[in-house]
Every structure is written in structure tokens, then in C-alpha cells.
Amino acid sequence: DAGVTQSPTHLIKTRGQQVTLRCSPKSGHDTVSWYQQALGQGPQFIFQYYEEEERQRGNFPDRFSGHQFPNYSSELNVNALLLGDSALYLCASRSISEINTGELFFGEGSRLTVL
């Protein structure tokens, strides 16, 4: 049973470029959340998707957008990259039927470096 898988694992971009990160949730999970973890800090909530809609959003600018597909996988898009966007981007999934008790599973993350 595969856990949460993310791709790519590492990538380097330059300022002003755009990036797309991908996430496949754990089997049986239908909600996906994205977090940004800067070096030496705890993760910060970006947004959560369920039924292909953004359900809750953290304090991130509109440059950060996402999408959830019918197979529950998700993408995180960041436009007009800034140096400060360099971070580990984590995807987490859970089943809506276990929303109160189910464990949130995290992927290993995508390490983005903006030069």
C-alpha cells in the first residue's frame, strides 16, 4: 500500500518562473492538504482540497494555486517565483470519512530551490 507520493523530489528554478508540484494521496484518502516548510521552521498550511474544490486556505498569496483531480491527486502551482519561496513543500492526505479521528499522512516533500 503506497503512502503519499510527491514529485519531483528536488527542483531548481529561477526567480519569476512558475512551478508545478504533484501529489498522489495514500490509497483510500480523498482530501489533500499542502504545507510549506522553510528551512529550520515548522510547516505552514497553504490550502486543503476535497471534492476537487479548495476548502480552506492559509495566509498565502494568490501566486499559490492548486487543483485536485477526480482520482484525488493534486497539484500545487506557484507563479512568479520569489527567492523566499525556496522551501520543502509537503503534501498530506486523509480520508473524509475519518476526518475526526484519522491520521494525517505526509509525503516526503518536494524541495524547491529558487535562485
Added chain:
Amino acid sequence: TQLLEQSPQFLSIQEGENLTVYCNSSSVFSSLQWYRQEPGEGPVLLVTVVTGGEVKKLKRLTFQFGDARKDSSLHITAAQPGDTGLYLCAGEGWAGTASKLTFGTGTRLQVTL
């Protein structure tokens, strides 16, 4: 803005020593979770505490949730090198069926032989 502060930020101890990590917030959360994260990996859930005053034990790890559900502590007895990692507390908040975790600043623990 809900904030979770952890202390200490860094801790370097020898094998066999005991330690306590604290997580404090000005806000009440519906539950509080503790995670451990190793380099190159995502956080892995250790425990969830829900009830004020709750104490949970996981082998050598003891977790406590404050009576007011604003603070928590993690105590490790007889630390081992395998305990090395980044320990994160996180409070869960809800908006309908949507939830989000607010993570603490993290405590980086190093246990040496």
C-alpha cells in the same frame, strides 16, 4: 493568528538522559498532535491528544495535554540515538469539514552516544 511556540529550539543530550519539550499556545485547539521529522522525510505522527489533562504514553515517550488545551509537553525517558530528529507539535483547527494544522516552531533533538 494562532501561534504555537516550542521550547527549547535545540537540544543536544547524551544517550540515557531524560528531556522534556514544551509546546505553548495562546489559542485553544480541538486536538494537539506531535510529529517527528527526519531529514529528507515528511513529518510522522507520534500521538494525538484531545482531552484537557490527557496523558498518553508511547514506550519511552510521554505526552501531556494541558487542562486548558492550550499547551502540551513531550517527555522522553532514557533517550537513544534513534530519537534524534525534529519534533513538531501541531494544533488542529476546523472550518466545517476542512481542517488545518498549525505547527510549532520545532525542537531539534540530537542524542549522542
